[in-house]
Amino acid sequence: AQTVTQSQPEMSVQEAETVTLSCTYDTSESDYYLFWYKQPPSRQMILVIRQEAYKQQNATENRFSVNFQKAAKSFSLKISDSQLGDAAMYFCALALLGGFKTIFGAGTRLFVKA
Amino acid sequence: ETGVTQSPTHLIKTRGQQVTLRCSSQSGHNTVSWYQQALGQGPQFIFQYYREEENGRGNFPPRFSGLQFPNYSSELNVNALELDDSALYLCASSLLRPGKGNYNEQFFGPGTRLTVL
Numbered sequence: 001a002q003t004v005t006q007s008q009p010e011m012s013v014q015e016a017e018t019v020t021l022s023c024t025y026d027t028s029e030s031d032y033y034l035f036w037y038k039q040p041p042s043r044q045m046i047l048v049i050r051q052e053a054y055k056q057q058n059a060t061e062n063r064f065s066v067n068f069q070k071a072a073k074s075f076s077l078k079i080s081d082s083q084l085g086d087a088a089m090y091f092c093a094l095a096l097l098g099g100f101k102t103i104f105g106a107g108t109r110l111f112v113k114a
Numbered sequence: 115e116t117g118v119t120q121s122p123t124h125l126i127k128t129r130g131q132q133v134t135l136r137c138s139s140q141s142g143h144n145t146v147s148w149y150q151q152a153l154g155q156g157p158q159f160i161f162q163y164y165r166e167e168e169n170g171r172g173n174f175p176p177r178f179s180g181l182q183f184p185n186y187s188s189e190l191n192v193n194a195l196e197l198d199d200s201a202l203y204l205c206a207s208s209l210l211r212p213g214k215g216n217y218n219e220q221f222f223g224p225g226t227r228l229t230v231l
Contacts, residue, residue: 004156043202045157045222091156100170101147102220104156 002027004094006105013082014113020067021077021108023092031097034068036077039107040088048090051075079110087112116141118207118223126229127195135190135226137205145169145210146188147220148180151202163188164210192228200230 003026013019025034036048051059051068058066063083067076079086092105119138127133139146145164149157159172163182177193186207192199206220 042224043227044224045204045206047219050219093156100162100164101159101172102157103159104149106154106156 002029002032002094002096002103004092004103004105006092006108008108009106010109010111012111012113013079015082015084017082018078018080019082019110021079021090021092021110023075023077023105025073025075025092025094027073027094027096029096032099033095033097034066034075035093035095035102036064036066036075037091037093037104038086038088039091045091049077082112084112084114086110118205118221120203120205120223120226122226123224124227124229126231128231129195129197131195131230132191132193133195133228135192135203135205135228137188137190137207137223139186139188139205139207140221143207143209143221144186145208145218146182146186147206147208148188148190149204149206150174150199151204151225152198153201157204160190169210195230197230200228202227 005024032053034051038046049061063080065078089107091107093102095102121136147162148160151157161171162169166182179191181189202225204225205223208218208220
């Protein structure tokens with residue numbers, strides 16, 4: 001069975017600063033994808049960044065980057081130059097290659113202070 | 115290109131009743147997945163439909179059932195509602211290309227908030 005754990009229920013960051021959200025996961029499979037999703041108050045789940053497990057290079061999307069440590073089964077999200085619009089729930093998620101479901105963590109609520 | 119839409123936005127039911135939630139998939143997508151998100155938790159996978167057939171199911175009882183139509187829209191039906199069924203129900207569509215190794219990015223709808231009294 002696969003599990004995803006987010007140990008930080010809440011995080012806070014000052015506008016323009018950097019914050020890192022943590023995620024650990026467990027799977028016995030070697031081929032999988034990892035994701036970070038953002039869920040603002042509007043409730044719509046938005047994909048922030050995706051990492052293929054077979055790629056050693058960490059994914060980057062503008063101000064968002066990940067630190068993927070496959071051996072440690074760790075997948076953290078770094079948000080640089082935080083903006084007020086970054087305030088939301090962030091979910092770490094895992095999907096097996098060719099699988100039919102995505103497993104989500106419990107989420108981290110990010111507050112951004114002006 | 116139309117995104118994923120869900121209806122209704124909010125719904126209030128009483129215990130024991132039945133409910134139907136609807137989802138229209140994104141244009142070009144052939145797969146719909148349903149998730150239940152209880153307050154303060156992450157989404158939990160209910161089931162997935164691909165070409166009108168159930169393609170996988172999570173740990174939910176049979177009173178949770180679904181349909182997918184030829185236009186790839188989908189319904190989630192829940193019978194004998196319980197208080198614990200109160201949650202946000204999310205629908206996600208994707209384009210599934212058969213064969214291992216394919217990544218099927220999911221696009222989520224805004225959800226239906228169900229309250230069971």
